């Protein structure tokens with residue numbers, strides 16, 4: 301069983317504007333500063349709630365001096381954060397005061413606030429159906445009755461190219477392989493429930509293939525309850541014809557990666573062990589943490605990475 305969204309990972313330009321936006325404006329907690337395990341000269345920044353709970357996490361690889369990417373097919377085109385009921389107007393005011401482009405759309409009869417981050421990546425905010433309690437932390441800048449709760453939904457733009465095994469399309473794989481349930485269709489948008497999250501599939505005439513770079517989403521990860529569940533999935537996906545990575549150690553979770561028939565990169569990530577593996581709850585995200593294999597290179601790696609300012613004033617509107 302897939303439990304819902306675990307995290308979304310995207311590519312950004314410079315790291316400080318990334319922290320300024322996600323911690324300083326959206327008010328997420330930076331819960332881990334580490335490096336790209338496959339490219340240790342680049343940060344891997346994790347943002348989430350007070351403890352980095354699965355489902356609240358958005359993570360970035362911020363590369364200095366890279367070109368903007370291009371949204372398109374074969375990728376996740378946006379992610380949607382859930383915010384408390386009645387807070388959308390507050391968010392529009394807050395975003396506008398910070399010069400963040402934003403507006404309101406109606407999707408499936410619900411108001412959705414769209415906004416663009418500093419790299420023009422599309423983010424959406426919508427009201428949570430059932431408000432979940434926020435895991436708070438000291439120095440949070442957004443009042444808790446307005447703060448982002450979790451990622452409720454992602455939107456995919458498939459690049460249809462023949463399918464994988466018996467699954468010809470993203471929709472077939474979501475339902476037939478991952479166990480998602482179709483819950484709606486409106487124009488060119490179909491909506492599926494997967495665990496406690498939603499996945500929208502949108503086919504847009506004339507949309508070109510995505511170019512991965514700053515401002516684009518690299519992959520979406522869904523939660524596996526345990527490592528055993530993940531190993532079962534690896535077998536099941538491989539037998540169905542999906543090209544799956546071996547189980548990969550990410551320290552804070554274990555992962556497998558595969559592309560769905562529409563070309564979007566999916567990850568399955570274990571719920572544990574989580575971000576308190578190497579830092580206390582009170583100091584999460586305050587120091588550079590390296591996987592064991594890079595610890596001997598700490599000085600050289602540290603010299604490549606800019607020091608980040610993590611302090612932001614509380615929002616008082």
Ligand code: ZN
Nearest residue numbers: 309519521567
């Ligand atoms: Zn990931």
